[in-house]
Amino acid sequence: MKTIKVSVVTPDGPVYDAEVEMVSAKAKSGELGIMAGHVPMVAPLDIAAVRLKKEGGTDYIAINGGFLEVRPDVVTILAQSAERAETIDLVRARSAKERAEKRLQEKPDSIDIKRAELALKRAVNRINIAENK
Amino acid sequence: MASLRDIKSRINSTKKTSQITKAMQMVSASKWNRAESNARRYAPYMEKIQEVVMSIASGSTDASHPILMTRPVKKTGYVVITADKGLAGAYNSSVLRHVFKTIQQRHKSSDEYVIIAIGRVGRDFFVSRKMHVELEVIGVPDQPSFSDISDIAKSTVNLFQNELCDELYMYYNHYVSAISQEVTEKKILPLTDIEISGSLTSYEYEPDPETILEVLLPQYAESLIYGALLDGKASEHSARMTAMKSATDNAKEIIDSLSLQYNRARQAAITQEITEIVGGAAALE
Numbered sequence: 149m150k151t152i153k154v155s156v157v158t159p160d161g162p163v164y165d166a167e168v169e170m171v172s173a174k175a176k177s178g179e180l181g182i183m184a185g186h187v188p189m190v191a192p193l194d195i196a197a198v199r200l201k202k203e204g205g206t207d208y209i210a211i212n213g214g215f216l217e218v219r220p221d222v223v224t225i226l227a228q229s230a231e232r233a234e235t236i237d238l239v240r241a242r243s244a245k246e247r248a249e250k251r252l253q254e255k256p257d258s259i260d261i262k263r264a265e266l267a268l269k270r271a272v273n274r275i276n277i278a279e280n281k
Numbered sequence: 282m283a284s285l286r287d288i289k290s291r292i293n294s295t296k297k298t299s300q301i302t303k304a305m306q307m308v309s310a311s312k313w314n315r316a317e318s319n320a321r322r323y324a325p326y327m328e329k330i331q332e333v334v335m336s337i338a339s340g341s342t343d344a345s346h347p348i349l350m351t352r353p354v355k356k357t358g359y360v361v362i363t364a365d366k367g368l369a370g371a372y373n374s375s376v377l378r379h380v381f382k383t384i385q386q387r388h389k390s391s392d393e394y395v396i397i398a399i400g401r402v403g404r405d406f407f408v409s410r411k412m413h414v415e416l417e418v419i420g421v422p423d424q425p426s427f428s429d430i431s432d433i434a435k436s437t438v439n440l441f442q443n444e445l446c447d448e449l450y451m452y453y454n455h456y457v458s459a460i461s462q463e464v465t466e467k468k469i470l471p472l473t474d475i476e477i478s479g480s481l482t483s484y485e486y487e488p489d490p491e492t493i494l495e496v497l498l499p500q501y502a503e504s505l506i507y508g509a510l511l512d513g514k515a516s517e518h519s520a521r522m523t524a525m526k527s528a529t530d531n532a533k534e535i536i537d538s539l540s541l542q543y544n545r546a547r548q549a550a551i552t553q554e555i556t557e558i559v560g561g562a563a564a565l566e
Contacts, residue, residue, distance in 0.1 A: 157329055159427040159507050161322035176496075177488045190333060191487035192496040215496055217333055217484075226330055228427055228500065 150184040153222045154200055156209055156230050163230045164209055168202040171223050173216055182218055189218040195269045197277045198225060208233040210274045236278040245271035285550065288543040292536055299532030305368070306525035312423050313459070313518035319424055320456070320511040327508055334472075334501050336483070337490055346491070347442060348498040351471050357394045358415075358446035359384065360437060360469070360506065362453035362513040363403035365419060370524035372454060372462070372517055373402040379464045380452050384412075395446055397437050399430075399510065415440065425514065427507055434503035441470045442499075453509045454516035460523055462516035469505050472498065 149169050156164040171182040174196035192215045200207040214227030248268035252261065338349065361380050363373045388394050395415040398404040404417045418433045440446050448470060455465040486493055 157326045159323050159326050159504055160319075162325060175487055176492065180487070187485055188483065189485040189487055190337065190493055192493055213496070214500065215333075215493065217329070224329055226326065226333070226500075228431065228503075 149203075151202070152182070152184040152186075154225070155222065156198070156211075156225045156227065158227055158230050160229070164200070164207070164232060166200070166202065166207075168200045168207075170201040171216075172199040172201070173211070173225070174198075175216065180216070182216075182223055185220070186218050186223075188220065189216075191216050193225070193227070195266070195273050197273065208277045208280070210236060210270075210277045212270050212273075231274065233277050236274050238275065238278045241271050241274040241278065245275060283542075283546070285543065285546050288539055288546060292539045292543065295532050295535050295539065299529050299536070302525045302528040302532065306522055306529060309518045309522040309525060313515065313522055315424055316511070316515040316518050317456075320508075320515050323508060323511055327504060330497070330501050330504060334497060337486075337493060337497065338472075346494040346498055348438075348470060348494075348502065349472055352444075352447050354447040355393070356446040357387070358397060358437070358440055358449040359394060360397045360449065360451040360509075361399065361403045361407075362451070362510055363398070363400035363406075364517045364521075365401040365421065367402060368524060369517055369521040370527075372520035372524075373400075373406075375464050376452055376454060377403060377406050379466075381406075381410075383466075395440070397433070397440075399433065399513075415445075421510070421514075423514065423518070425507075425510055430507050430510055431503065434506040435499070437506060438470070438499050438502045441502075451506065451509050453513040454520070456512050456515040456519065459519045462520055467505070467509065469502055472502070 151167040151169055152171070154164065154166060154168050154171055155162060169183065171180075173180050173182075173191075174194045175191040176194055177191070180191060193211055193213060195212055198209045198211050200209065209225075210231045210233070211225060211227045212229045214225060214230075217224045217226065245268060248264045248271055251264040252268065359380060361376065363376055367373060384394055391413055394413075396407050396412060398407060398414050398417045399421060401419040404414060404419060407414050416433055416436055418430070421429060437449065441449055448468065451467045451469050453465060453467075454462040456462055
């Protein structure tokens with residue numbers, strides 16, 4: 149099967165670099181599946197898992213926002229942070245979830261609520277990926 | 282002439298000082314190494330994001346976003362990146378002097394500018410001069426990760442988006458080489474000078490260019506700030522390394538000249554003793 153190169157890049161350095169058969173990501177406008185030969189495209193991503201299907205298995209990466217760029221020969225995901233399923237610290241993710249939940253219950257001013265909601269979303273995303281890998 | 286004991290104690294204390302500066306030099310050297318590799322790791326991200334911003338901004342002329350718009354300037358924001366502590370030669374003072382001079386030249390009243398200070402030295406400098414510091418971060422780690430800075434980067438970009446300031450400049454020491462850093466002024470917002478170079482890919486946008494710019498541009502502006510911080514950190518460590526190296530060299534020079542003095546004084550004391558003994562023996566004959 150034809151493969152396409154995928155690289156996940158964050159400000160703290162590259163996270164993933166490999167040839168895969170299919171990239172599935174959740175864009176703001178809906179689920180996307182990208183295979184070799186896709187038309188060049190740019191799409192913003194939601195906080196969710198990116199699934200990279202390749203021979204002999206699937207890799208999961210937790211993506212915190214950012215966007216996806218498709219070129220004829222390469223797919224690049226640019227995110228402010230990204231973690232591979234193997235490297236997610238489950239304990240830290242759980243405590244981040246609890247923290248965010250607590251902050252949401254206390255309900256301070258509106259800016260903090262938005263931030264706490266995002267933090268909660270990120271934590272839940274990481275926990276899901278780490279548990280289902 | 283100072284007594285033997287005085288000279289000896291000065292030599293000892295200078296030696297102690299030079300041991301400390303030598304240790305600090307080595308610590309900075311290893312931090313500098315890592316800071317440099319951090320800056321290198323960040324480069325691909327910046328390149329990529331720049332490429333995409335460029336091709337979207339140039340490809341679709343109808344796409345517009347507040348971040349790309351120049352508006353009449355009522356208030357200017359200054360992001361100043363300094364270290365948290367001194368002992369780094371001219372690292373902090375050269376940036377601060379430059380910013381201070383620029384502000385004095387450009388603005389008549391303090392309503393015309395806001396300062397965003399990254400680093401304790403810069404914060405203290407502006408606070409003690411009664412200049413308004415809108416946002417501050419102190420205690421940035423030596424090897425900052427993006428999450429350490431994302432809060433202030435976000436709030437800084439928000440200042441612009443909420444029209445609390447109409448342009449944003451950033452001042453930091455650009456890392457040229459281990460022995461040279463230069464103060465750099467960079468305009469972050471509005472993004473007007475996006476250079477177009479190389480081959481551009483024409484993309485399909487999902488759902489449309491405006492939505493993508495909405496996500497992309499703030500992220501781009503934030504990464505500019507993060508990039509400058511990494512650059513600044515590399516400069517800081519190399520500046521501290523150089524400063525500590527010259528301090529160690531100076532201490533060595535002082536020790537050399539003091540040892541010379543010490544030996545002369547010792548010689549003089551011995552000569553004097555001999556003369557006294559000879560004089561005493563002559564008196565007995």
